[in-house]
Amino acid sequence: MIRATQVKPQHRWTETPADTVVLDFDDRHRRRTAMTGTRGLAFLLDLEKAVALRGGDALVLEDGRLIEVVAAAEPLVEIKGSDPHHLIRVAWHLGNRHLPTQIMAKALRIRRDHVIETMVKGLGARVIEIEAPFDPEGGAYAEGSAHGHAREDHAHHGHAHGNHAHHDHAHGDHDHDHHAHDHDDHDHEHGHHEHHHGHSHAHDHD
Incomplete structure (x- = not known):
């Protein structure tokens, strides 16, 4: 199974993604787990350490293709x-x-x-x-x-x-x-893409 070994933060990539994964908050905090994109591309997330993903980030496959991360509602x-x-x-x-x-x-x-x-x-x-x-x-x-x-x-x-x-x-x-301080201007509305849920996760909680 092809692996995703790197993450590109949101706003730092412009390529068309090969597929999309729709992940809730917990599933965006993983180091190693099997994932399947909404269009059926199966891959293994295999990072050096657990990364806190945000909607709009991209997972980089070994062949250079990107998988877009969408934050699930x-x-x-x-x-x-x-x-x-x-x-x-x-x-x-x-x-x-x-x-x-x-x-x-x-x-x-x-x-x-x-x-x-x-x-x-x-x-x-x-x-x-x-x-x-x-x-x-x-x-x-x-x-x-x-x-x-x-x-x-x-x-x-x-x-x-x-x-x-x-x-x-x-x-x-x-x-x-x-301890949330006075960050009133931090209106983090990431990952509001109109994608449908089609994710499946076989978690390997390393």
Whole structure:
């Protein structure tokens, strides 16, 4: 099986991709796993270390062809505050729990989690259920990222959201990156391509 051994970050490639893989947040944090593109091209992702992929990145096959990465839509909640200061306060509480959080211009996005949603509502924020690609801030989950973030090589395997004991991943010096600060202009809307889901993953969690 042909291997994909490199990653080209978004906006740094212009070639027409040979195929596309549609991956959710967890599946975009892999080092070695078999993948099949939406048009049927099967290949083995085989990187030196786990990389945090983002929608718009490209996987480079051994023969030079590219596979475009598309961030799959998944169940999320969008959190809105009464003003920027209120939203920052909510972001601090999410960061304090090391929850992967996507920071938008006027909102925060997290994966659906009834415990956290109740907490957020208790802080006076509005919670809206949506389906969208999830592209959280880098930090404790980004070692080896094609985007220069520091992520843990083993992050996001077996997370049961809502049970906060699962965030016990030796964050070490990276803890501060995950405490969402005032990044109101970071509206990361990556990977909004109109592709259909056609991915299959045989995970080899190295």
